Amino acid sequence: IDVQRYAVTGEFDWSRGRLVATVAMTLLPGDDGLRSLRLDSAVAEVKAVRLAGGADLPYAVDAEPGALRIDVSRVPGIAADQAITLEIDYEAAESEALRAIPARWGDPAASRVVYTISEPLNAALWMPCHNTPEDRAVFSIDLAMDAHETMIANGMLVSDEQGASGRRMKYATDYTVPIYLMAFAIGDFEVEGTMKGSLPVSVWHRRGVPGDYGRLLDEVVRSIGLFEELLVPYPFEKYAVVLVPEFGGGIENLGISFQGELGSTAPTISEDLKLTIHEIGHQWFGDLVTVESWDDLWIKEGMATLLASEGARVYLDESGEGTLNGDSFSAGSHNPIVDPDRAPADKYTSGPYGRAAWLLTQIRSLVGEGAFWGTLRDILDDHRFGAIGTDEFLDAFAGPLGPDAAARARRAVRASALPHLDLGRSPSGGVLVTLRDPDGALVAPIDLLWIADDGTTRSQVLEVDQGVDVAPQREGELLILDPLDRHVSWHHLVDFSERPEDLPARLSSFRVPTSPSQVARLLEAGGVHQTAVLGAGLPEPVTPDAFAAFLAGLDAEDAKAMAVWVACIRAADPALDPALRAAWSRALAPLLAGPPYARWTEFTPWLEYGACGEVVDVLALYADEWSALAAGPPAGDVSDAHLRFLYNFDLPLETVLSSWGNVARHSSSLRARSLATTRIRTEADRAPPEDFPAFRAFFSEIVASTEVPDLLSEALTGLSRTMAPTAAENAEALAALSHQLRTASTTPFDGWVVCVAFALTQGDAAAWSELVGGLDGVELSAEAVEMLANPSRC
Ligand SMILES: [Zn+2]
Known part of the structure; x- marks a missing residue:
C-alpha cells in the first residue's frame, strides 16, 4: 500500500x-x-x-x-x-x-x-x-x-x-x-x-x-x-x-x-x-530526503553528525585551516555503520553516528570540497520529498571517488573491527607504526606531517601491514598526526592497554612542542591539532608570562579551555617552585575572572577546572557569584552555562550548602536546580559522617518539595548515602519520604521512595509500621504497593 x-x-x-x-x-x-x-x-x-x-x-x-x-x-x-x-x-x-x-x-x-x-x-x-x-x-x-x-x-x-x-x-x-x-x-x-x-x-x-x-x-x-x-x-x-x-x-x-x-x-x-x-x-538529511529503511539510518545520522561539527566549526577551528573535524567523531569497534542484525530501535549505536560521519569525512577528503557538497546537492535535488538507500547514496560518490575508493567505501559501511595501529620499537629511536585494518574500515589513508623549524614539511603515509618508522629526522621537527583531520582521534586506533606504555607516549611526544619555535608552529596548525596536543598537557616552553598571548593565539574554544585547564594542573603541582607558582597564579587569575566571562569557560564547562581552585582563590575570585547564588534573586544573575563552570570548584561545606542549596531550592531554572542538587549530592558522596546531618536536612527538603524526576533521583541517592544509624535520627527524612508518597501523583519513583524509607527505618519495626500506616488509602504505583507489603524485596 x-x-x-x-x-x-x-x-x-x-x-x-x-x-x-x-x-x-x-x-x-x-x-x-x-x-x-x-x-x-x-x-x-x-x-x-x-x-x-x-x-x-x-x-x-x-x-x-x-x-x-x-x-x-x-x-x-x-x-x-x-x-x-x-x-x-x-x-x-x-x-x-x-x-x-x-x-x-x-x-x-x-x-x-x-x-x-x-x-x-x-x-x-x-x-x-x-x-x-x-x-x-x-x-x-x-x-x-x-x-x-x-x-x-x-x-x-x-x-x-x-x-x-x-x-x-x-x-x-x-x-x-x-x-x-x-x-x-x-x-x-x-x-x-x-x-x-x-x-x-x-x-x-x-x-x-x-x-x-x-x-x-x-x-x-x-x-x-x-x-x-x-x-x-x-x-x-x-x-x-x-x-x-x-x-x-x-x-x-x-x-x-x-x-x-x-x-x-x-x-x-x-x-x-x-x-x-x-x-x-x-532538515535536509532525514526530513527533505529520508532513508529507505532503518538499515540506512547512517545516511541521516552520519550527515547530521558531520553537519553539527561543520556548524560548530566557527568555535572549533577559527583558523579556517580547512581541517575536517574528524577528531570530533567517535567510533566503536563492533558497531558497524550498517548493521542489519539489529532491530530498528537497537541500531542507534556510534556506528550510524560518529563512525558514519567519519566515513563521510574520509570521502570528503578524497573527493574535495566541491565534489563533496556538489554530490550532496545532487542527492537532495534528485530525491527531494523522497528517500534514498545505502547503495544509491554511495553510488552517487562513485564517480568522484574512482573505482578503488568507491569499493572501499562499500566495504567500510559493513566493517565491524576498527583499524588499529600496532606500535613497536624502531632502531632509529622512534616508533615503528604498523596499520592493521582487518575488516576494511578505512577509505582514506592515514598520513603524518612533520614541520621543521624553518617551516619545511615532510609527509609519511601509513600503509596497511607495513611498518613505518616514525621519528624526527631533523632537530626541531614537530609531528602533526592526520593533518587534514579526516580521521577519528588516534585514541580510537591505539590500544593503550596492551602496548608497552612508553610507545604511545613516545609517539605522542613528537607532537608536543619543546621549543618556542615549535609552539609557534602549533599555533599555526589549526584548532583541532592544538586541542589534541593540549589534552596531553601544557607544552613546556609556555611560561606564565607568555600564557595570555599563547591563549589568544589558539584557534578553538575547546583548545583555549583545555589550555587553561592544563595550565592550572601545571601550576597546582606541589613540586613546583613557589615563585613560579605565584607567577602562574598572577597569570591565570585575570583569565578566570568575570563577568564578562570568556567564551571558552562556557564552551566546555565540564572540563575539570578544579585544579584552578588550587592556584587562584575561587572563593574570592567568584565572591559576587557565590553571594548572588546564596541570596537570590531566584533566577540569579548567573547563566546556566556559567553555573556549570562554577560547578567544578571545591568550596567550604557552608558555602556549598548556602550557594548551591539556594539554587536547588529557589532557582527559576529547573536546569539550574538540577545542576545544584547534583552538585550537593556529589559533595555528599565524599563527605565524612559528621557532615551527614546537614546533607540529610537538605535532601529531606528536596524530597518533601518536588516530584520532578531529575531532582528527586538525586535527593533519594543523597539520602541513602547520608542516612543515620537509627530511625529516630532519620525522622525528618522519613517524614519527607512519607510526604512525597502522599502528595505526589503516582510516579515511577514510588517504589524507590518506599525502599529508601525502609532503609532509613534501620530495622525499627515501630518506625516502619508508622510509615506504612500513614499511607493508608494513598494511591501508589503497583511497585510501591509491592515494596510496602514486602520491603525485603527492595
Ligand atoms: Zn540525529
Whole structure:
C-alpha cells in the first residue's frame, strides 16, 4: 500500500491519559491490498473503521505484531491504483511515543505538556499508520485543547479557533512527511521568534522556563544560513525548536525539532549547540530526503553528525585551516555503520553516528570540497520529498571517488573491527607504526606531517601491514598526526592497554612542542591539532608570562579551555617552585575572572577546572557569584552555562550548602536546580559522617518539595548515602519520604521512595509500621504497593 495523506482530528483527554481521535487515511491499496489491508497499529483501542462517507468496514486487531487488518473486499470498485480514504476512530494511551507530562509539583515552571516522539517505529503507538520511513504522506492534525494552551505541529497553521469549550488548532503540510517525523506538542508555551529572510524561526518553551533564547535563535539562523550555502535552500515554511520536559536529546520532527529542555537552553555550551545544529542538519538529511529503511539510518545520522561539527566549526577551528573535524567523531569497534542484525530501535549505536560521519569525512577528503557538497546537492535535488538507500547514496560518490575508493567505501559501511595501529620499537629511536585494518574500515589513508623549524614539511603515509618508522629526522621537527583531520582521534586506533606504555607516549611526544619555535608552529596548525596536543598537557616552553598571548593565539574554544585547564594542573603541582607558582597564579587569575566571562569557560564547562581552585582563590575570585547564588534573586544573575563552570570548584561545606542549596531550592531554572542538587549530592558522596546531618536536612527538603524526576533521583541517592544509624535520627527524612508518597501523583519513583524509607527505618519495626500506616488509602504505583507489603524485596 501507499499512503498519500493522514488527517488526524481529536483531542488529548488528560483525565484518562488518552488521545481520542479519528485518522482519515487516503491510500492506494496496491495489488496486495484489494481484499484485506494490513496497517500498523499499537494504539489502545480501535473503535470503528469506515470508508469515508460510507459504510463501516470489518476489521481485526492483531495486538502482538501490532497489526490492524481491514476487510476491503466489498469496497465498491476497489482497484490497486485507485485512492480510497479510510476513517479510523481510535484511542491511544500515553506511552513512550505519546508523552503526557502533567504540571509537576516542585517544578518552577509547573505546566503540563503532551507531545509525540515516534522514531523509529513508535508512530503506531499514537496513530494507526503504514509504518515505514519511505512511505511519505501529506499530514494534517486538528486538535482541541484548553483555551490557554497552544499547539505546534508540522506544516502551516491553517486554523485557530477559540470557542466556549476551549481552543482548536489545525496544522497541515502541502508536501509529504515521513511517518516517524509527524509530530505535535500541546502546552502552555511561550514563543520567541525571529525571521531569517522570509523564514520564520522560533523557540517554543513552557511558560517560565528561562534560557538564552536570543543567542539560540542567532545560532539557528546562522546554521540554517550555512547549510543553505553548502546544500540547497531550507525546504520548509518554518523552523521551530520545541523544548519539552522529560526528554533527553533531540528528534528532528520535520520543521519542528523537539529537544530536551534541560539540554538546549544554553547555546554557549558546545553540547547544547551541537544538539541544536544536529537537528537542523536533519532538515535536509532525514526530513527533505529520508532513508529507505532503518538499515540506512547512517545516511541521516552520519550527515547530521558531520553537519553539527561543520556548524560548530566557527568555535572549533577559527583558523579556517580547512581541517575536517574528524577528531570530533567517535567510533566503536563492533558497531558497524550498517548493521542489519539489529532491530530498528537497537541500531542507534556510534556506528550510524560518529563512525558514519567519519566515513563521510574520509570521502570528503578524497573527493574535495566541491565534489563533496556538489554530490550532496545532487542527492537532495534528485530525491527531494523522497528517500534514498545505502547503495544509491554511495553510488552517487562513485564517480568522484574512482573505482578503488568507491569499493572501499562499500566495504567500510559493513566493517565491524576498527583499524588499529600496532606500535613497536624502531632502531632509529622512534616508533615503528604498523596499520592493521582487518575488516576494511578505512577509505582514506592515514598520513603524518612533520614541520621543521624553518617551516619545511615532510609527509609519511601509513600503509596497511607495513611498518613505518616514525621519528624526527631533523632537530626541531614537530609531528602533526592526520593533518587534514579526516580521521577519528588516534585514541580510537591505539590500544593503550596492551602496548608497552612508553610507545604511545613516545609517539605522542613528537607532537608536543619543546621549543618556542615549535609552539609557534602549533599555533599555526589549526584548532583541532592544538586541542589534541593540549589534552596531553601544557607544552613546556609556555611560561606564565607568555600564557595570555599563547591563549589568544589558539584557534578553538575547546583548545583555549583545555589550555587553561592544563595550565592550572601545571601550576597546582606541589613540586613546583613557589615563585613560579605565584607567577602562574598572577597569570591565570585575570583569565578566570568575570563577568564578562570568556567564551571558552562556557564552551566546555565540564572540563575539570578544579585544579584552578588550587592556584587562584575561587572563593574570592567568584565572591559576587557565590553571594548572588546564596541570596537570590531566584533566577540569579548567573547563566546556566556559567553555573556549570562554577560547578567544578571545591568550596567550604557552608558555602556549598548556602550557594548551591539556594539554587536547588529557589532557582527559576529547573536546569539550574538540577545542576545544584547534583552538585550537593556529589559533595555528599565524599563527605565524612559528621557532615551527614546537614546533607540529610537538605535532601529531606528536596524530597518533601518536588516530584520532578531529575531532582528527586538525586535527593533519594543523597539520602541513602547520608542516612543515620537509627530511625529516630532519620525522622525528618522519613517524614519527607512519607510526604512525597502522599502528595505526589503516582510516579515511577514510588517504589524507590518506599525502599529508601525502609532503609532509613534501620530495622525499627515501630518506625516502619508508622510509615506504612500513614499511607493508608494513598494511591501508589503497583511497585510501591509491592515494596510496602514486602520491603525485603527492595
Ligand atoms: Zn540525529
